[in-house]
Amino acid sequence: MQPHAGDDARTRATPLTTTLTDPEATRSSARPVYAISARGLVKSYPGPDGTTTHAVRGLDLDVRRGETFAFLGPNGAGKSTTLALLCALARPTAGQATVAGADVLSRPDQVRRAVGMLFQHSALDPDLTAEQNLYIHARLYGLRRRHARLRVTETLETVGLADRRCSPVRTLSGGMRRRLELARGLLHAPRMLFLDEPTTGLDPHARAQVWEHLRALRDRHGCTLFVTTHYLEEAENCDRLGILDHGRLVAQGTPLALKAAIGEDRVVLRTGDDAAARQVVGRTAPPGLAVTLETEGVSLRVPDGSAWIPRLCAALEAHGIAVHAASATPPTLDDVFFHHTGRSIHTPRSHREPAASVPGTTVPATEEAP
Numbered sequence: 001m002q003p004h005a006g007d008d009a010r011t012r013a014t015p016l017t018t019t020l021t022d023p024e025a026t027r028s029s030a031r032p033v034y035a036i037s038a039r040g041l042v043k044s045y046p047g048p049d050g051t052t053t054h055a056v057r058g059l060d061l062d063v064r065r066g067e068t069f070a071f072l073g074p075n076g077a078g079k080s081t082t083l084a085l086l087c088a089l090a091r092p093t094a095g096q097a098t099v100a101g102a103d104v105l106s107r108p109d110q111v112r113r114a115v116g117m118l119f120q121h122s123a124l125d126p127d128l129t130a131e132q133n134l135y136i137h138a139r140l141y142g143l144r145r146r147h148a149r150l151r152v153t154e155t156l157e158t159v160g161l162a163d164r165r166c167s168p169v170r171t172l173s174g175g176m177r178r179r180l181e182l183a184r185g186l187l188h189a190p191r192m193l194f195l196d197e198p199t200t201g202l203d204p205h206a207r208a209q210v211w212e213h214l215r216a217l218r219d220r221h222g223c224t225l226f227v228t229t230h231y232l233e234e235a236e237n238c239d240r241l242g243i244l245d246h247g248r249l250v251a252q253g254t255p256l257a258l259k260a261a262i263g264e265d266r267v268v269l270r271t272g273d274d275a276a277a278r279q280v281v282g283r284t285a286p287p288g289l290a291v292t293l294e295t296e297g298v299s300l301r302v303p304d305g306s307a308w309i310p311r312l313c314a315a316l317e318a319h320g321i322a323v324h325a326a327s328a329t330p331p332t333l334d335d336v337f338f339h340h341t342g343r344s345i346h347t348p349r350s351h352r353e354p355a356a357s358v359p360g361t362t363v364p365a366t367e368e369a370p
């Protein structure tokens with residue numbers, strides 16, 4: 001998917017009214033350029049013992065029509081809550097959002113009619129066939145009988161399940177069920193799809209198949225896709241992504257721009273004595289850099305990493321420490337995540353983190369979200 005040239009890797013906040021349309025688009029068509037535009041979106045839940053859980057803390061976000069946008073964040077970051085706010089399934093505590101041209105607060109029905117949704121939990125009846133499940137949902141969406149039958153056939157074809165239309169859902173594989181869920185979200189032909197972790201729990205082959213269908217929806221039908229995920233490789237393939245942490249969007253941009261903005265390579269040295277090597281590398285590398293001990297060896301993030309390898313190797317050898325392997329790799333999305341959050345997306349959050357920086361932090365109800 002093509003990156004947008006000149007995308008800013010950092011989050012930007014501009015007034016909602018100025019971002020809903022761009023002047024060029026307004027001249028050629030009345031349709032807003034942004035499929036999603038949110039400003040200052042907040043969602044707080046009452047927590048246990050009179051506390052408040054701040055799931056989303058002031059979100060500013062714009063997603064263009066036809067764009068595939070990934071919302072990347074660890075468990076509890078607030079991804080599903082944001083999705084519920086944008087689909088008008090939950091009411092924001094504060095802030096505003098326009099989705100598919102409708103305001104989520106004043107026109108929630110219009111938003112829900114305009115978007116398709118794929119949730120983490122299945123909404124399918126395992127004892128009914130693929131076709132029966134879709135037909136029931138089509139009727140619930142308000143489609144007339146004949147149109148419902150037509151859309152069931154079309155959407156089963158779209159997701160490559162036409163030959164399994166008479167199979168009970170319980171006999172379908174996990175990947176097929178997810179595709180059937182996708183078909184369900186497409187019944188009313190929405191131009192915009194919200195997908196909450198569409199491939200979680202699927203094997204790599206089934207994940208690739210789901211993404212093949214999602215790309216086809218974008219390319220053939222111009223659908224806007226908003227996908228939550230904690231798979232870096234999925235986010236990598238999207239037009240843009242936003243990194244959500246502790247209910248806040250800490251960075252957004254194209255994968256390329258986000259990685260380029262870091263500008264640091266990851267250098268890893270595997271040595272005969274990594275603990276001693278860490279001390280030597282710490283003294284040799286530019287001051288202030290974190291040198292860490294990881295399973296692969298001694299690691300540090302430094303601009304122009306490959307130029308540092310000979311110097312670090314020479315210093316280690318001068319201290320009698322053998323270097324078995326050395327590598328410098330350009331930043332990955334995990335490095336981007338690390339850069340903005342101080343930890344890897346795969347690292348479970350620490351219990352020692354200060355309360356104000358823990359995802360979905362629970363604080364006394366009287367305390368204002370910072």
Ligand SMILES: Nc1ncnc2c1ncn2[C@@H]1O[C@H](COP(=O)(O)OP(=O)(O)OP(=O)(O)O)[C@@H](O)[C@H]1O
Nearest residue numbers: 045053055074075076077078079080081082359360
């Ligand atoms: N209905 C609710 N009532 C109270 N707290 C909630 C509710 N829904 C979510 N939360 C809390 O809000 C925070 C964010 O949850 P959310 O489900 O949005 O995160 P997530 O990023 O989608 O996580 P996951 O990847 O595990 O689905 C969590 O601390 C969660 O416990």
